Amino acid sequence: xxxxxxxxxxxxxxxxxxxxxxxxxxxxxxxxxxxxxxxxxxxxxxxxxxxxxxxxxxxxxxxxxxxxxxxxxxxxxxxxxxxxxxxxxxxxxxxxxxxxxxxxxxxxxxxxxxxxxxxxxxxxxxxxxxxxxxxxxxxxxxxxxxxxxxxxxxxxxxxxxxxxxxxxxxxxxxxxxxxxxxxxxxxxxxxxxxxxxxxxxxxxxxxxxxxxxxxxxxxxxxxxxxxxxxxxxxxxxxxxxxxxxxxxxxxxxxxxxxxxxxxxxxxxxxxx
Amino acid sequence: xxxxxxxxxxxxxxxxxxxxxxxxxxxxxxxxxxxxxxxxxxxxxxxxxxxxxxxxxxxxxxxxxxxxxxxxxxxxxxxxxxxxxxxxxxxxxxxxxxxxxxxxxxxxxxxxxxxxxxxxxxxxxxxxxxxxxxxxxxxxxxxxxxxxxxxxxxxxxxxxxxxxxxxxxxxxxxxxxxxxxxxxxxxxxxxxxxxxxxxxxxxxxxxxxxxxxxxxxxxxxxxxxxxxxxxxxxxxxxxxxxxxxxxxxxxxxxxxxxxxxxxxxxxxxxxx
Numbered sequence: 001x002x003x004x005x006x007x008x009x010x011x012x013x014x015x016x017x018x019x020x021x022x023x024x025x026x027x028x029x030x031x032x033x034x035x036x037x038x039x040x041x042x043x044x045x046x047x048x049x050x051x052x053x054x055x056x057x058x059x060x061x062x063x064x065x066x067x068x069x070x071x072x073x074x075x076x077x078x079x080x081x082x083x084x085x086x087x088x089x090x091x092x093x094x095x096x097x098x099x100x101x102x103x104x105x106x107x108x109x110x111x112x113x114x115x116x117x118x119x120x121x122x123x124x125x126x127x128x129x130x131x132x133x134x135x136x137x138x139x140x141x142x143x144x145x146x147x148x149x150x151x152x153x154x155x156x157x158x159x160x161x162x163x164x165x166x167x168x169x170x171x172x173x174x175x176x177x178x179x180x181x182x183x184x185x186x187x188x189x190x191x192x193x194x195x196x197x198x199x200x201x202x203x204x205x206x207x208x209x210x211x212x213x214x215x216x217x218x219x220x221x222x223x224x225x226x227x228x229x230x231x232x233x234x235x236x237x238x239x240x241x242x243x244x245x246x247x248x249x250x251x252x253x254x255x256x257x258x259x260x261x262x263x264x265x266x267x268x269x270x271x272x
Numbered sequence: 273x274x275x276x277x278x279x280x281x282x283x284x285x286x287x288x289x290x291x292x293x294x295x296x297x298x299x300x301x302x303x304x305x306x307x308x309x310x311x312x313x314x315x316x317x318x319x320x321x322x323x324x325x326x327x328x329x330x331x332x333x334x335x336x337x338x339x340x341x342x343x344x345x346x347x348x349x350x351x352x353x354x355x356x357x358x359x360x361x362x363x364x365x366x367x368x369x370x371x372x373x374x375x376x377x378x379x380x381x382x383x384x385x386x387x388x389x390x391x392x393x394x395x396x397x398x399x400x401x402x403x404x405x406x407x408x409x410x411x412x413x414x415x416x417x418x419x420x421x422x423x424x425x426x427x428x429x430x431x432x433x434x435x436x437x438x439x440x441x442x443x444x445x446x447x448x449x450x451x452x453x454x455x456x457x458x459x460x461x462x463x464x465x466x467x468x469x470x471x472x473x474x475x476x477x478x479x480x481x482x483x484x485x486x487x488x489x490x491x492x493x494x495x496x497x498x499x500x501x502x503x504x505x506x507x508x509x510x511x512x513x514x515x516x517x518x519x520x521x522x523x524x525x526x527x528x529x530x531x532x533x534x535x536x537x538x539x540x541x542x543x544x
Contacts, residue, residue, distance in 0.1 A: 012531035015290050015291060015293075018286065022287040023366060038535060039535065093359050093364075097295065097357070100357045101302055105298035121525065122487065125427070126487070132435075155397070160400040160401075259284035259285060260311075
């Protein structure tokens with residue numbers, strides 16, 4: 001059975017999507033056709049949204065599920081009249097908060113960007129550029145500035161994790177690939193030794209690694225199960241010998257890897 | 273007045289944070305001390321969470337605001353007994369959904385990763401690597417594979433936007449910096465001409481650009497208002513002359529820039 005799920009927002013739709021995904025995940029047996037409708041900011045776009053939901057209701061023969069973060073009362077009322085099951089984030093949570101805080105909420109669409117947001121933008125941009133400049137051992141002289149340096153074999157998830165930590169937490173995350181040569185004597189490359197307290201390891205199931213590498217270079221030695229197995233054993237031996245904290249990324253999403261690293265290291269985010 | 277806000281989750285806390293931030297944004301007058309408590313998965317960690325909330329209640333002399341995405345009933349009940357105002361995402365939304373769908377939700381913590389999730393992980397990883405490999409005009413021969421190529425002056429937001437589109441939407445986003453030399457005759461660099469239909473421009477207020485560049489290279493010609501003004505005029509002239517769609521990134525967050533580009537170009541996400 002397939003249902004249509006709408007994520008409706010007067011902004012980007014990110015909040016509505018994140019919220020909706022998380023809830024829909026709880027219904028494994030049901031398959032959802034997911035549609036994001038961002039920037040619903042006028043009576044006209046709200047009516048279009050309602051009509052799109054109603055069409056899906058007819059096509060599916062069942063109520064679409066609608067996650068909404070619309071703020072303006074007029075638009076929320078219009079949306080409430082659609083033929084879907086509307087999950088209205090703001091009426092569920094904003095009203096009780098107004099009472100507790102004793103202040104009215106802004107009820108503003110497209111919150112204007114404050115100085116705080118501009119600072120956040122800069123912190124984020126700088127952190128993302130740092131992640132890119134210090135990806136894959138490209139540069140090691142900026143390690144002084146790094147909050148964390150991820151180490152692991154090629155395609156174990158270092159790069160997306162660094163980029164995510166930069167984007168989400170504003171952290172300065174570098175990464176350095178360890179290769180076969182490093183596994184012989186289980187010592188760390190020289191450039192890493194002065195920064196040993198910033199090192200954090202990623203490991204991964206060898207079969208999974210092989211599948212990921214196969215997609216990049218099919219049929220290569222690089223992607224072969226034997227090579228992957230050897231590299232994973234090697235890197236785990238280095239983590240053990242050098243007492244480097246690490247996590248197994250095999251069953252985790254990028255969000256989970258990043259959040260666990262922050263929790264485990266006690267790093268302080270630069271972005272809240 | 274400052275309140276403590278907690279984001280409580282049995283997972284990474286990302287949903288709880290995103291939801292909570294979005295709601296707290298509606299209360300501009302109130303300042304919130306924000307604390308994320310991820311991986312609350314046992315009776316013990318739930319009790320610790322309750323105790324931390326209660327301590328904040330005493331310290332603040334006011335109820336903390338608690339956003340929770342806890343799924344397990346036992347833990348939700350324990351949390352409900354704390355001295356904070358608990359916003360319980362699951363009881364607000366999961367129960368009505370169960371009724372509408374006619375199925376019980378899983379009520380599972382830490383959803384195991386399905387094949388679909390593994391595919392999503394690979395799409396995301398490949399897209400992030402594509403963004404990095406094709407950042408800042410580093411490589412132009414992969415433009416055939418690109419979904420979109422952002423152009424703009426240095427530090428107008430191209431890199432974080434590409435990375436975000438890769439991470440969030442799985443899109444293959446490259447970027448190419450235009451410089452002074454390109455502004456003379458308002459033509460496009462040769463490597464971009466065959467891919468003109470993939471080009472999308474970013475522009476930015478010159479004062480803002482100058483402030484951002486100043487942070488990178490203080491006192492440089494590169495960061496000077498005069499240079500920034502000239503470059504922004506130049507790039508906007510190219511966008512006009514070459515009929516390239518563009519947006520002004522000055523007042524937008526990375527999320528907003530990315531979402532608007534996807535909406536404007538009609539690109540289909542590879543990740544839902």
